[in-house]
Amino acid sequence: LRNRRVPREDPARNELVSRSLESAQQCLFNQDYGTAFVHYLLVLNLAPVLKDFASESFRFTLFKWADELDSLGRIQDLFDCYEQALELFPSDEVIINSMGEHLFRMGFRDEAAGHFHKALKLKPDYPEAKENFYRVANWLVERWHFLMLNDRRRNHKYQQAIQKAVEGGCNTVLDIGTGTGILGMCAKKAGAAEVYACELSKTMYELACEVVTANGMNGRIKILHMKSLEMEVPKDIPKRVSLVVTETVDAGLFGEGIIESLIHAWNHLLLPPQSTQDPSRPPSQAGRVIPAGATVFGMAVQCLEIRRHHSPVSCSSEDDSTEPYTTERLSRLPGGYTPLTEPFNALDIDFNNVQELEGLCSREVSRVRLPVTGEGLLDALAVWFQLHLDQQSSLSTGPKEDTCWEQAIYPIQTPHNFPLRPGDELIVEISCRDAYLRLCSVAVARDGREFRLDDCLDPDIPRNNPGPSGNPNPSLNAEAELCSALACLGTEQSSGPRDYTMLECAEMALLNNQPYHDSFRRALAKLITNLKDARSIQGPSKGQGLEVMPLTDPPSGPMDPGPDPFYVLDVSEGFSVLSLMAASQGQVKAYSSVEKTQHQAVLRRLAMANGVPEEALEFWLNQVEDEQAVLQRPSREKLWSAIILDCVETCGLVRQKLMEKATLARCLLEDGGQIFPERIVLYGMLVESDTLLLESAVQGQEPTLGFNIAPFINQFTVPVHVFLDLSTLQCRHLSDSVELFILDLMNTNANYTNRDVMVQASASGRVTAVPFWYQIHLNEEISVSTFNQDSHWKQAAVVLHQPLAVREGDWVRLAVTLYILLDECISITMTMEAVYIYK
Numbered sequence: 001l002r003n004r005r006v007p008r009e010d011p012a013r014n015e016l017v018s019r020s021l022e023s024a025q026q027c028l029f030n031q032d033y034g035t036a037f038v039h040y041l042l043v044l045n046l047a048p049v050l051k052d053f054a055s056e057s058f059r060f061t062l063f064k065w066a067d068e069l070d071s072l073g074r075i076q077d078l079f080d081c082y083e084q085a086l087e088l089f090p091s092d093e094v095i096i097n098s099m100g101e102h103l104f105r106m107g108f109r110d111e112a113a114g115h116f117h118k119a120l121k122l123k124p125d126y127p128e129a130k131e132n133f134y135r136v137a138n139w140l141v142e143r144w145h146f147l148m149l150n151d152r153r154r155n156h157k158y159q160q161a162i163q164k165a166v167e168g169g170c171n172t173v174l175d176i177g178t179g180t181g182i183l184g185m186c187a188k189k190a191g192a193a194e195v196y197a198c199e200l201s202k203t204m205y206e207l208a209c210e211v212v213t214a215n216g217m218n219g220r221i222k223i224l225h226m227k228s229l230e231m232e233v234p235k236d237i238p239k240r241v242s243l244v245v246t247e248t249v250d251a252g253l254f255g256e257g258i259i260e261s262l263i264h265a266w267n268h269l270l271l272p273p274q275s276t277q278d279p280s281r282p283p284s285q286a287g288r289v290i291p292a293g294a295t296v297f298g299m300a301v302q303c304l305e306i307r308r309h310h311s312p313v314s315c316s317s318e319d320d321s322t323e324p325y326t327t328e329r330l331s332r333l334p335g336g337y338t339p340l341t342e343p344f345n346a347l348d349i350d351f352n353n354v355q356e357l358e359g360l361c362s363r364e365v366s367r368v369r370l371p372v373t374g375e376g377l378l379d380a381l382a383v384w385f386q387l388h389l390d391q392q393s394s395l396s397t398g399p400k401e402d403t404c405w406e407q408a409i410y411p412i413q414t415p416h417n418f419p420l421r422p423g424d425e426l427i428v429e430i431s432c433r434d435a436y437l438r439l440c441s442v443a444v445a446r447d448g449r450e451f452r453l454d455d456c457l458d459p460d461i462p463r464n465n466p467g468p469s470g471n472p473n474p475s476l477n478a479e480a481e482l483c484s485a486l487a488c489l490g491t492e493q494s495s496g497p498r499d500y501t502m503l504e505c506a507e508m509a510l511l512n513n514q515p516y517h518d519s520f521r522r523a524l525a526k527l528i529t530n531l532k533d534a535r536s537i538q539g540p541s542k543g544q545g546l547e548v549m550p551l552t553d554p555p556s557g558p559m560d561p562g563p564d565p566f567y568v569l570d571v572s573e574g575f576s577v578l579s580l581m582a583a584s585q586g587q588v589k590a591y592s593s594v595e596k597t598q599h600q601a602v603l604r605r606l607a608m609a610n611g612v613p614e615e616a617l618e619f620w621l622n623q624v625e626d627e628q629a630v631l632q633r634p635s636r637e638k639l640w641s642a643i644i645l646d647c648v649e650t651c652g653l654v655r656q657k658l659m660e661k662a663t664l665a666r667c668l669l670e671d672g673g674q675i676f677p678e679r680i681v682l683y684g685m686l687v688e689s690d691t692l693l694l695e696s697a698v699q700g701q702e703p704t705l706g707f708n709i710a711p712f713i714n715q716f717t718v719p720v721h722v723f724l725d726l727s728t729l730q731c732r733h734l735s736d737s738v739e740l741f742i743l744d745l746m747n748t749n750a751n752y753t754n755r756d757v758m759v760q761a762s763a764s765g766r767v768t769a770v771p772f773w774y775q776i777h778l779n780e781e782i783s784v785s786t787f788n789q790d791s792h793w794k795q796a797a798v799v800l801h802q803p804l805a806v807r808e809g810d811w812v813r814l815a816v817t818l819y820i821l822l823d824e825c826i827s828i829t830m831t832m833e834a835v836y837i838y839k
Contacts, residue, residue, distance in 0.1 A: 023036075023039045066081060070105075138718055162243075165390070175195070184212075241269060251384075259361075273287050291387045296346040299340075301337045306380045325410050330407050334789060340374045381428065384397045425446075520578055566587060569642070571646065580603055591618050649793075652795045685770065719798055720799075722796045766805055767805075
């Protein structure tokens with residue numbers, strides 16, 4: 001046998017590897033991550049045998065250097081480093097997941113999803129990749145896809161209309177915005193000779209390709225990854241088609257760009273429509289669209305929940321490119337709604353008339369006068385539509401229909417809610433600027449007079465809560481006074497031009513959460529009183545002896561924080577008035593982390609209106625050099641008396657990096673100082689809810705319209721549903737509420753990551769989900785719940801993959817786990833598993 005050649009040692013190479021490894025470790029110790037990364041690359045390329053030995057240090061170096069490149073804006077260099085790392089470690093799930101996180105932060109959600117999915121394939125039980133994939137799945141495949149596929153009535157009607165059109169001679173079909181590919185497959189199944197489909201989303205395009213292949217139509221349906229507006233004949237499809245099918249409509253009908261898409265299709269992709277002058281032309285030589293048209297309906301409503309999210313500050317914008325409406329499922333609104341008018345016909349549109357489509361945006365503004373039939377405050381116009389698939393078949397998105405669509409809500413754009421009564425006439429203007437349907441309530445006709453709703457200075461206009469001098473009722477609480485001032489940016493009316501600011505709906509609902517602000521005011525007042533008492537015991541100092549002043553009683557003179565103030569930092573997300581409440585306490589120097597210039601201007605004017613001196617309220621982000629390092633000392637010699645953390649997102653999840661922020665905040669507090677809140681208690685219950693199942697995955701064993709779709713789209717099922725309103729969710733409670741978890745922000749030693757909770761079933765049924773909410777404890781005596789009628793927060797729920805049958809009296813063990821993930825993309829998340837049942 002020929003002797004194997006033993007590789008010869010290369011002393012120079014070994015010496016270079018040894019020195020480079022030593023240099024890498026020294027650079028790592030000196031926090032010179034860029035140089036360390038270069039040395040590690042050299043070492044591992046020259047000596048791959050050292051990969052196992054150096055992998056942990058290499059990862060650490062890569063992640064630190066990547067964060068540094070990110071902060072410097074060197075994005076291309078960052079991704080080059082990851083590509084080099086993956087050449088060395090192509091199957092390292094940690095590196096792949098980390099690159100996905102960077103891609104997600106940069107807005108490359110499709111690419112990020114691919115990395116998270118790849119990491120999960122390499123290690124299915126990798127929690128960080130799993131939570132990342134769940135988070136990105138919510139962006140990539142919106143939950144309404146599941147609702148639509150579970151809407152059998154909608155699916156069947158579309159299938160019937162397509163089959164009828166194809167059998168009538170429309171044998172070339174284009175499916176615009178194909179999604180899962182279901183409408184294109186319906187056309188092919190009906191016998192269409194040629195079927196094309198286009199989809200802009202990379203994730204949905206790839207999903208459609210998988211679905212079409214699984215259903216034996218690969219090569220028979222051509223799917224294009226592009227917008228229909230970019231398609232050309234013969235570049236993308238060989239000839240014009242005789243039928244376009246689409247469902248690119250939202251709650252406001254035009255919000256997904258159906259008008260622009262159809263105008264382009266008629267001009268470039270569709271055959272000319274059937275002409276009355278040439279009725280003999282066969283359907284295969286004429287173009288048509290499914291749906292054929294739509295009728296839009298509207299109705300004026302009173303609804304407290306809508307008012308809380310939109311009053312008193314306008315959510316409208318002068319920017320015509322933004323949607324002029326929000327969306328709600330009226331049947332699920334807490335407290336319901338009251339119709340103030342009968343439904344009215346707002347618009348008819350024919351999708352098979354290109355001249356009508358092209359003239360839509362140039363139509364003159366139309367006015368309709370609506371007889372008022374009910375008494376109440378005018379809060380919004382609710383809008384829905386009837387989608388005419390063809391001459392015989394239609395779908396309604398009305399509030400009383402069992403439909404997968406929500407309704408469009410056009411809030412009243414005035415600082416005051418106008419009380420309507422039977423006999424009035426509501427005057428509404430309707431237009432279609434920028435292909436958005438716009439409805440605006442402009443005036444009310446009463447007793448022969450017309451009152452414009454935007455004229456809040458007319459003394460003859462009736463008001464909701466007028467005070468004796470035309471100002472808000474003096475008995476209103478502090479928060480109502482703040483909101484009144486916020487509406488007109490002051491406490492008194494002026495004859496000058498009105499100045500409005502833009503707030504998100506969630507921020508508006510927060511401002512209208514009276515118990516929340518009242519609880520914070522009382523907790524802050526108690527803390528400042530205790531700290532003053534502690535200072536008085538230590539000895540007098542200038543600035544003591546000032547009375548704690550609640551915001552409800554603004555002082556007549558300025559509240560100078562003095563030379564030795566208490567420092568309070570509010571790092572709430574978005575717009576917050578908590579810093580203003582702190583500044584009003586007296587002897588307090590409050591800092592707000594409000595970032596937008598217009599929001600800062602609002603807080604300054606509110607401070608002035610409430611007697612808070614300018615020097616008592618400052619804006620923290622204007623002073624820190626690194627916005628990523630918000631939590632730092634107020635000055636070199638001082639510490640914070642209180643730090644206010646925004647702990648729970650409006651959607652019902654704990655804020656990102658909460659525990660990391662709390663750990664840092666504790667180090668910045670003076671003796672006796674406090675984090676608000678000091679702890680959060682998580683509560684939940686067992687429920688049976690078919691609604692949550694329908695919104696989470698395609699249900700049932702039967703194929704959708706005979707097509708195998710569920711296994712593919714259900715890959716994007718996420719275990720946690722957000723933005724739920726438990727008070728109106730269609731569900732059966734199968735247990736009482738139980739404490740699931742505690743997060744102590746002031747004492748990390750009291751925290752844990754896993755807990756088993758025993759829950760007794762109070763009724764028989766199928767456990768399909770565990771909704772959860774929070775009790776936020778500001779101190780030992782004062783707390784607020786994220787689950788009450790005044791809350792601006794929604795709830796969330798863990799949906800079980802397999803429903804669990806229980807009988808009354810059974811005990812269910814929930815294994816609750818919190819993953820403390822510090823990456824920017826990840827928040828504290830929760831998974832629950834029903835492990836066993838026993839009596």
